[in-house]
Amino acid sequence: MEELINKLRKEVIEQLNLEDISADDVNPDSPLFGEGLGLDSIDALELIVLLEKNYGIKIEDPKDGKKIFYSIRTMAEYITEHQKK
Amino acid sequence: MSYINGIGLISPQNTYENNEFLQNIMEQNADYLKCVEPVYKNFIDPILSRRMSRLIKMGITSAKICLADAGEIQPDAIITGTGLGSVEDTEKILGDITKEEKFLNPTPFIQSTYNTISSQIAIILKCHGYNSTYVHRSFSFESVLQDAIMQLEEGTADHILAGGIDEMTMNHLQITRRLGLWKTGPVSNLRLLEEPGPGALAGEGSAYFLVSGEPNENSYAQLIGVETIYKPSSREKLFLHVREFLESHQLNTGDIDLVLTGVNGDVNWDFLYQDFLSELFPGNAAAWYKHLCGEYHTASGFGLFTAANILKHQVYPEILALNTNSPKDFKYILLYNHFRNVNHSLILLRAIS
């Protein structure tokens, strides 16, 4: 799980073009949206593309993104759960 | 009445700092003239700019530079002209969908819509006023100016942020080289007329102007009129149109102190400028600017920057001159541009006394 979390931190930074932030700056448990990183609905869509492209997991309804993308850790947990299937 | 009260220009010359007019001219020996760009982080919040393509950063930054130059006036309307929009984003999507229609990122799609520049400027400035985008080749920027002038005449706006922006990429250059538009290899921009040949030297740039209904101590020039002429049926008709345009402003060809042309070093088309000058303005001073910015659909933005500065500072940098005629002072400048004898345009400016 920790390995996946570290991988995800780097991938999220790259996918969302967060140039000035290093992977270490991203706390796996902090909320990604709203405060802090200030991500928005378009970023959520970009994360959906990331999940599909890098992990083969398709999210049909963008509204589900709120729970899944709450933090890096919730993303990692979702990936771990759905990749088994 | 319309006045140019602020300018922000990112171009292949050192222009974005708005200091000494056309000093430190850049020679570029290149396939196309690339912009000298500021550090965008200094102008745009990194959280916003991370998603922006280069074109949008150029547009927003030059708009901000313009408004700072104008004394931080909040515009009532934002109008942008672009011939090709975000080439980089369009290419990215085309590259993706021609491989397979999967994993398409939403961000380049949003950025590829032509009106995103005007919209994103409005979001940053929180401007709810009139917002539009013109996308008609070498009429794009002129259509913007015409709209701005109309807004002032209608009384629907006091200050209009009016811009013209286009970018070039190596990929796009190589594709459009097939049309014979460009030089076939790198050339020096400062030797374009000394080494004549087919094709123009491509360029890029973003020019925003604050067009206002009242002058102030910072004003550059009065924007008297803009005319677009589509496919004139003959040279005579074109010349008649120009004379009528000047007459409608109580002027004749002899009143024009300087004709600033869109000569671009393409021998296949530049002869039309020579013909235009010898027929209508044989004794007038004539100049060009596309060796400094390159050819692109909204290059007349760089031309307007040039003319406005000549009128404000009453200086005439030698690097611009096409002939040796040189008036004592500059009261009227006429910009004339054409694209392949299809899109002809005139912009008429007057010095503020």
Add this chain to the structure above:
Amino acid sequence: MPCRIFITGSGIISGIGKNLYETLSSLMEGRSGIGRIRLLQTALRDEIPVSEVGFNHTELFELAGLSPQEGYSRNALFGIIAATEASRQAGIGSGDPIKTGLISATTVGGMDQCELYYNDFLTNDSRNVYIESYDCADSTEKIADHLGIRDYVTTISTACSSSANAILLGARMIQSGKLDRVLAGGCEALTKFHLNGFNALKILDKEPCKPFDEGRNGITLGEGAAYLVLESEESLKQTHNTVLAELVGWGNSCEAFHQTASSPDGVGAYLAMKKALEMSGLLPEAIDYINAHGTGTDNNDLSEGRAIEKLFGNHIPKISSTKPFTGHTTSAAGSTEAILSILCIQQQVIWPNLNFRVPIRDLHFSPVQKLLTHVPVHAVMSNSFGFGGNDTSLIFKKFTSSHSPSQPATS
């Protein structure tokens, strides 16, 4: 007193008909143009329904009265077909002395051919003519050349409000005295480019769209072209054309909220509609029908609905979105729906909002569900709201000759 703007020509091609007559029949008979993708070569063809113009390239050339030739996108052909219909109705002739302009709108331009040949552009010279015809100006210039219009030519692109803004600009140019007559509208052909783009935004419905329905799931894209001819009073004195309707108000506003979403309260929509209403001099209760932007997205329908409720208060007119008929024709939507609005005035009908079942919980109105005939329709508002928050509202009114005794009364 600014001069009046008269609509004297209209031309349209879309998934519900290749001309005005077919369009009207489809609307009267409740026939939607939405179905499975048949012509566009896309991997999404079995996933996403659209409203396609059911003619292939060769057939479109025939409809346009041209022999098949290289360099014409589907987009340009749509534009030529619709613009010609409008131009013929208004009697625009090459060389006539009335100062006439063409203001066209598109966003994808010639992309429908460009995306087919992009690999050729990168590797060989066989498709160079399509490099030239890729940009937005191409279809405009092809229409101008086909119809002999030269006095003023330009192209606007403001996403889904584009052709409404073309009409608005045309009206302004007439009122400013720069032109006496304007052919204004827009064209947009379906492309893999924007089909995939909208799909990446996850705002396409996998079923035909259901605007203003609580269970709405997004947009159904459409394609086509639509143009109006606008004339000044001076022009009308010379042409003696029958007036289809009068354009009495317009408003454009920028939301300045987000690149793709409207603000929850529809501030931009509210401002645009308010401006149009104020210009028209009409009270809210005088508007008989709103042809809503109504795309079927969560965001638009709620924010547009809220803006309508705020502006109209207790006098909410009949409302419907006709996008379940034509699909969302993006840059052509504004002019397409302007024509559909004018048809309401001419025919004294109100189009139904197909696919509607359950009203949006947070709104207090339901759209019109069945075709209404023999209803008094004197003033119609037509809304078009684009990406980037570019919002435009147009108001058309039944023409009465009371102020211009020399004009014929409407049919």
